[in-house]
Amino acid sequence: MVESIVEFFKNLPPKACATCGNDIEEQHECYSNTCESCTMV
Numbered sequence: 001m002v003e004s005i006v007e008f009f010k011n012l013p014p015k016a017c018a019t020c021g022n023d024i025e026e027q028h029e030c031y032s033n034t035c036e037s038c039t040m041v
Ligand SMILES: [Zn+2]
Pocket: 017, 018, 019, 020, 021, 022, 034, 035, 036, 037, 038, 039
């Protein structure tokens, strides 16, 4: 069961900013669709 969960996350596409398209590094508990710079606007 644990392995299937790992597979699930492996298959997730890398998060990209909806505004600028940059990859989003999930540093905080932030689940927005925009990167830090675009969120700060
Ligand atoms: Zn952005």
